[in-house]
Amino acid sequence: MSSSGPDTLASDRPSWQRRRLDPDHSLGLRLTLAVAAAFLVLVPFSLLAxxxxxxxxxxHRLDMSVTDALHGYALDHPAWVVVMRVWSEVFAPMPLRVAALLLVIWLLRRKARRLAAWTxxxxxxxxxxxxxxxxxxxRDRPELLDPVARAAGxxxxxxxxxxxxxxxxVLLLVFLPYAGRGVRRVVLWVVAVLLTVVTGLSRVALGVHFASDVVxxxxxxxxxxxxxxxAFTSWRAHVGLRPVRPARDGIAPEVERHPDAT
Incomplete structure (x- = not known):
């Protein structure tokens, strides 16, 4: 005679370790992803803060040494200052937000509403x-005797x-599905890296931020x-869409062929 008591029922349930990464248990998956994301937010950034x-x-010494070195270079190379100013203004927060708004409108026209909402x-x-x-x-901004640029706040x-x-x-995760596997993918990654790195470095080069501010x-x-x-990947698992690796596939690869999919 077989037994089907509480112990047997409990043994049939997936363990917490399995449920936390199981797409069939969306709550556990969401909690795991949320904890991982919180870890990314809290540890390196909070430590630096x-x-x-x-x-x-x-x-402080490292920040000052980087600032002094780049400020000295800027004073000796006016053309460098012009390039850094132009880059810093073109890729300032407001122009990037306008570009993001245009991207949202484009996604909405393609009926990719959830991807637009994520953006x-x-x-x-x-x-x-x-x-x-x-x-x-x-934190106050760097104080320099002969500044080449100024910024408030x-x-x-x-x-x-x-x-x-x-x-x-956003650029990477939205457009990776369109880039294919060849040169266009490399170009997309290079553009994303240059946008991030050069924009940050321009602020240090102009003497309006410390290096640690940029990091x-x-x-x-x-x-x-x-x-x-x-969170978006968790939603995909909840509605039964195929799993993706965002850094390889983007977060909504089906949109490239089927705009109504998300």
Missing amino acids: LLVLGAWAPL ATTMVVGGLMGPLLKLLVG YSFPSGHALNATLAAG GGWLLGAAVVAATAA
Whole structure:
């Protein structure tokens, strides 16, 4: 005579370790992705923010040495300053937000409503976090005797670096399905990396941010993209769409062929 008591029923249930990554148990999957995203947000960025708040001497010395070196180069090379100013203005937060808005409109015209919502959410959430954290940290910008550029407001994290990272992440995850596997994919990655790196470096080169401000913006932007992409991937599992690897496939590869799919 077989037994079907509570112990037997409990043994038939997947363990928590299995449920937390099982697409058939969407709550466990969502919780796991949320914890992973929170880890990305809290650990590297929070550590850097604490070092900035505590005025950690080694970080301050490193920031000042980078700032002094780049400022000296800028004073000796006016053309370099012009290039950095133009880049910094073209890829400032507001132009990137306008570009994101145009992308949202394009996605809506293709009936990719959820992908459009993800794009808007990523840019808005990251865009709101930047000014809030500037106020909370309250770090002053570099003070230079002969500045080549000026900027208002607090310094940490860099809004330019943050928004460039958000825009680059959106660019990659939306357009990877269109890039194929050849040269276009390489070009897309190069454009995203250049947008992120050069925009951040331009702010240090102009003497309006410390290097740690820019790194903080990069970390926060990457964390926001990771968190919203995790939420979108969780939704895909919930509605039964095939699993994807965002860094390889984008987050909605079916949109490229079937715009109504998401």
